[in-house]
Amino acid sequence: MSSALSVVLITKNAARQIATCLESCRFADEIVVVDSGSSDDTVTIAKSYNAKVIHQDWLGFGPQKQLAVQQARHDWVLCLDADEWLSPGLASEIKALPDNPQASAYRFPRSNKFMGRFLRHGEGYPDLSLRLFDRRRARWSDHAVHEYVIADGPVENLKGDLMHESGEDIALYLTKQNRYTDLQAQALFARGKRVGWPKLVFSPLLRFFKFYLLRQGFRDGVPGLVHISIGCFNSYIKYAKLIELHRLESKQ
Structure with a gap:
């Protein structure tokens, strides 16, 4: 997008997934990683992508994500989890967004991989996720779990998929x-x-x-x-x- 963009992540022991995530959003102007005490190579990998890394003990999902948003240098933020990455289509849509858009936030479908298969129906898709927003007009809720973004202005949809593969059995x-x-x-x-x-x-x-x-x-x-x-x-x-x-x- 024309406006400067910060990608924001919260992490803990995400070394196995984080490189794929960060590789998909190299176009961002800044990457911020708030880590809650990883004992693997998460921080080292994040720094290899020139990420700004901050330690913060766990506050709960909503408060932790909002704190991460506050650490960003730019007002437009894209909030991702370490086990998510932008599909090429979604990355292209984000890069093509106009400067100073009318929307305060954007949501897009998330494709979840479960038991070796990306789900395309039922509860697993489209799983619309609001992750890209102007922090002056939107913020994370303070819920410890099942947190969500509260937007104070219009929200628009993008078509590209946010990919999600937790890798969990x-x-x-x-x-x-x-x-x-x-x-x-x-x-x-x-x-x-x-x-x-x-x-x-x-x-x-x-x-x-x-x-x-x-x-x-x-x-x-x-x-x-x-x-x-x-x-x-x-x-x-x-x-x-x-x-x-x-x-x-x-x-x-």
């Missing part, structure tokens, strides 16, 4: 989901949210119907089925953990 993926559902349940508990058995039963069923049938997740084969099954289980276990938190509180 199912066991590691489930470990991460367990941590996410902990954080989600705790956030709901802090807001005083209560649920009963209908939410436990029907939330996963509705999720399966929406993403596997209506949005044709079945077209992604076995990976699509496993992906939505884990998503439905997450929905169930999140509310089960919330019920457990209220039960423990009542015993105090």
Whole structure:
């Protein structure tokens, strides 16, 4: 884009993926990496791309990303995770954006690789992600998990894909989901949210119907089925953990 652009990442032990990410956005005017204590070569690789590297102990996803945005030199920022990279089409679209665009932010589809396959349907795609924005008119929410960008002006769509390959096996993926559902349940508990058995039963069923049938997740084969099954289980276990938190509180 004509306006100066900073690419911003938060990292921890991302040496295996970060080079692909940074290679895809070499055109940016600046790269900022906020690392929360990597013990591998993440920092060394980032510096080889002339990145500005800052250490920050973990604050939660939203606060950590917003802090990273604040470290950038330019107002237009592109926020990526180390296991993501720009497809050539998306990179070309970003480079072609006009100077001082009317939009305050841009979102684009994210293509997620799961069990060796880039998902193109269901819950895995298009997974629209708002990652490119003017920090004077947009910012990250302060959520510890499932953070999102809050834009104060118009948001436009780009067509190119943001590619995502975590490289996790199912066991590691489930470990991460367990941590996410902990954080989600705790956030709901802090807001005083209560649920009963209908939410436990029907939330996963509705999720399966929406993403596997209506949005044709079945077209992604076995990976699509496993992906939505884990998503439905997450929905169930999140509310089960919330019920457990209220039960423990009542015993105090």
